Amino acid sequence: MPIQWFPGHMNSARKKAAEMLAAIDVVIEVTDARLPEASSNPMIGELRRFRNRPCLKLLNKVDLADPAATKAWMDFYNRQPGVRAVAISAKKSADVARIPGLCRTLAPHRDDGTKPLRMMIMGIPNVGKSTIMNALLKRKVAAVGDEPAVTKQLQTLDLGPGMTLTDTPGLMWPKIEHDSDGYMLAASHAIGRNAVIDEEVAAFLGEILIVRYPDLLAARYKLDPGGMDGPALVEAVGLRRGCRVKGGGLDLEKAAHILLNDYRSGTLGRISLETPDSREAMLATAKAEQRDDSADVDEPELE
Template sequence: MPIQWFPGHMNAARKKAAETMAAVDVVIEVVDARLPQASSNPMIEELRVFRQRPCLKLLNKADIADPNITKQWLTALNGQKGIKAVALSAKKPGDVAKIGAWCEALAPHRGTAEKPLRMMIMGIPNVGKSTLMNALIKRKVAAVGDEPAVTKSVQRLDINERMTLIDTPGLMWPKIAHDSDGYMLAASHAIGTNAVIDDEVAAFLGDLLLRHYPALLAGKYGIATEGLDGVGVIEAIAKRRAFRLKGGDLDLEKAALALLKDYRTGVLGRISLETPASRAAMLAAAAEAAKPARPADDATDDTDSAG
């Protein structure tokens, strides 16, 4: 089932962000390092390109992403015009402390007491934006929660006399174009739980982990992964951990939630859900599928009629 999630307050937040961006120098976009493109809101890219603003793209949660794949993403993203991409963890003060200098390099004409550097931090829900901002300001200025869309209003904050930060709510976009993006976002908890079915999301995640990280599954849960599919992974976890309902049937919902939690928190290991190559292949397949079917050639009879 395709996953869509666009709470009503996000439309108003998008309009406010578009207005505010006219008066900023650098856009800081926070994405999830485990799915850097799927977690990048295309509306943010459209707004910043229209305003011709440079972007510092922060691949947050890099400490729980696959480091080899993160390197691939940094190479790909840094090859794009107007973007500087870096990987970090909002939980590491040393990483966060570098953000100001990175932004100054993108807007060297700003950053004085007379002309403070104006930065706007944006991103989809639950990518760690509020945690990162609190670390940058060095006090709690944004609510942090495990549920998406905790922040719902724009606020302006002074980092020092030379730098100002504008915070925006987590912004989704009205329609997620690719089903796999919706499932990756749901698995990473960027979408409200009322819009997803956890069993289906966990089965999607299980399939992906079987293809790319079977050893992590086997090591964490003590299960044999050969011959399993995503649903089989959930069943195996339920059996291994003795998750049972009162009648004795397997508690698949509890097993699904356990798998999702272990992935989201990094307990399962350092995992990335997409690579630049897999992204390109997915987009190519989607473009091919969207092509209109070619009409069958009309049958022709080249045989001369008898005289």
């Protein structure tokens, strides 16, 4: 089932952010280091490119991501014009403290002290924007929660002498084009639970883990994932963890929560759900499927 999630407040927040970008020097885009492209709102890229604004792309939660995949993503983004990519953990004050200085390198015209450096922080829900805001200002100015879409209003705050920072709500986009992106976002808790079925999301996550991280599964759950598919892995986790409903049947919802929570918390290990290569392969497959669908529609019926 395709996953879509676009609460009403996000549309008005997107319009306000677009208006404010005219007076912004640098866009700080926060993504999830485990799925940097799937967690990058395409509207943010469109808005900043329209205004020709440079971007400091923060790959947050790097402590949860596969280091090899993160390095590949850093190389990928730092080849793009107007983009500086940095991998951080918002929980580390030293990582967050680097952000203003990095923004200054992207807007050298604001380094003369005549006008403040104006930054705007953007990103999808639950990638750590509020945690970064609070760490930069050394006080709680943004609500932090484990549920997506905690922040709902724009606010601009002084970040010290000659710097301002505008915080924006987590912004999704109206239609997630690729189903796999929706599932990766749901697995990483960037989408509200009312929009997803946890068992399906866990099965999708399981497919990736079986292929890329079988050793982590074996170590965590004391099982051999060889020959399993995603649903079978969820069942196996449920059996290993004694997930039973009244009457003795397997509680697949509870098993799904265990797998998802172990991934989200990093208990399972350092995991990335996509790499530049896997992203390229997914897009190529999607493009080929679109061509096939178009050919089927255009082909005339034989009488």
